[in-house]
Amino acid sequence: MSVRAELIAVGTEMLEIGRRDTNSEWLTERLSRLGIAVRARSVVEDDVATIAQAVRAALQRSGLVLVTGGLGPTEDDRTRGALADALGRPLERDPEKLAALERFFSRRGLPLRKKQADRPRGSAWIPNPVGTAPGIAWEEGEVRLFALPGVPAEMRAMFEGGVEPRLSHIAGPRAASTLKIVGQGEGQVDALLADLYDAPGLTATILSGDAGLELHLRADGADARAALERLTDEARRRLGGDVFGRDDDTLAGVVGRLLEDRGQTLATAESCTAGLIAAAVTEVPGSSAWFRGGLVVYGNELKTELAGVDAAILASEGAVSAPVAEQLAEGARTRCGADFGLGVTGIAGPGGGTAGKPVGLVHLALADAAGVVGWRLSKMGERAQVRRRTVTEALDRLRRHLLAARA
């Protein structure tokens, strides 16, 4: 029987309407990859007694407890004291940590809050590579308790650097992988694959988002790894080119690898997405090797002045039209000196739609030295969704083009 985990998120603000505990969502996925299931999850207000009670109850039931939030410098950061209460150990100030924090804050001319150097006696620090609040680790026999800050980027970096390495040896015989899919709906994927995972020890979860679908596959049991590989291989075979990657792959990262392998470069000219494609590809570290830059041509005159779109065609066809998208793609390619140009123009809404050109209409084009190819898309959803889904589709069209050219 493998270890089971409980997650406790601390923060009154997360109990307000409209707030989600995204840290626990992320941790659930990361623990699942290690073969560790979550048996309970809670969000509690910034109150020492409530936090301590939740931690105590979790420690009684489960061998692994992760607490997020409440480690900052302010009055309402109360996790440190609550952990001390729950563990029955006094809170102690670590002189070495205090000195390090003093150096950090005085260099920046900021006031120091000494409480960040406090931890329950017998616990250890978890280093924070991206912020000031250190985490706290407690390990005693078969029980492990880790407290991490609530800021997602800090929490994630510290989980990967300071918690995950301590968990690998307790992970159960369980294997998990994720296929990243674009071009099919949730129902289509399920209909194609349902017979594959309808077997003991196999689980599948399909998650749908603006960046495509994620198919989370999991196998439990003695031959988990082999069973997972069989399942994954067959799912890939059935889904074909709609699978763009696995696990941590992103569409922009996959496109970047394809371009880098060929020694080719990309540029963009964006109207409705207005920089989102450029921003998505430059999320990939090292993208300067294959991304040249782009034009954000939001105003119509800029489509002509910056990207060289023919003013007469702009006037006769309208800004949201196939020829404008094509000229944007070609303008991006030539003016930015790239091998490929992506051009996008569309109506993201909520205003601006007409009967002939409704909200959600997007024209997309891809240019290279051989010519231009275009697509007319109809995207569902509100403004932000239309824009994000257009980014996904643009990158996926480029991906398929690069794969077809390679084949």
Place this chain on the structure above:
Amino acid sequence: MSVRAELIAVGTEMLEIGRRDTNSEWLTERLSRLGIAVRARSVVEDDVATIAQAVRAALQRSGLVLVTGGLGPTEDDRTRGALADALGRPLERDPEKLAALERFFSRRGLPLRKKQADRPRGSAWIPNPVGTAPGIAWEEGEVRLFALPGVPAEMRAMFEGGVEPRLSHIAGPRAASTLKIVGQGEGQVDALLADLYDAPGLTATILSGDAGLELHLRADGADARAALERLTDEARRRLGGDVFGRDDDTLAGVVGRLLEDRGQTLATAESCTAGLIAAAVTEVPGSSAWFRGGLVVYGNELKTELAGVDAAILASEGAVSAPVAEQLAEGARTRCGADFGLGVTGIAGPGGGTAGKPVGLVHLALADAAGVVGWRLSKMGERAQVRRRTVTEALDRLRRHLLAARA
């Protein structure tokens, strides 16, 4: 002091990756409308001891506990037994309810599961207008416990028909507002304001993110609205120009209103943020009235070719330097035909840093017809954070410039 609530969702399936407890999100909003704050929320697996422990802890702390899920007819529906354990009352089969269920199931030719007629001694039924599983109500003195099925449509109908009417008389007067802040850290804001909300009936939560800080203020009690206004006004006074908005305001939206009021326009030339500023401003519907477009000058040659940065200065000062940022700002302004130009160049990491120009170094500049001003920034965090924090700072510098010019 108004009643505070706790929510417990029962169901192992909700602890899987990618699943959200939407029942609790809905209940949080409905309770908030009644002036009832949620102080803790949890999701627990289908296990009698775990459910019972969660219910017991919640009953000790709070006057109102809502449990959803685990009331169905199958083996893994275990809420009834857990409630009996938590309340210390035996589970009793209600002959009237059993007879009603028997009639219902026999009419439909379905097998009856008698356990749906069980409830803890002393509790009452909550009718289910849209399904078979009845809910359970327990009221004793100042303590109220309600258990509802997990199927959202049933849960919602039963909350509205059977729970809400029993809560209206305990609902307290409550008012809430949020101040949006940029330019100060969490600790600084707390030090400035702590004495203000250190009073009975007032609550403050500071939420930190890459787009600035949110200060959530709440007042409970008879004169909640007036108390909240006093608190909010004084907090605004002390924070001064660092408050950029309230409630649903975004920094880009505020900048857009200031530009639109003056009939002026903006353009961008971005290197390290590579389109993120343009994407952020165009999230605002109607931004085409004040945003012209931008240049994403990721490759160095593009800084010269598209934005007109002097190649000699680029070579001598390096791409990440104050003069390059200034020329980018001026290039954005003139080449895109805008009143204001924002220029950004920096090292987002993880690679590319040197001793003299470390990761996180960003040069930002703002140009208008009168000239150019620049800032040298040092941003903490990983690649995505450095980029998002730079977007926030760029928009905030522009906001302050527009406010100063107006004053």
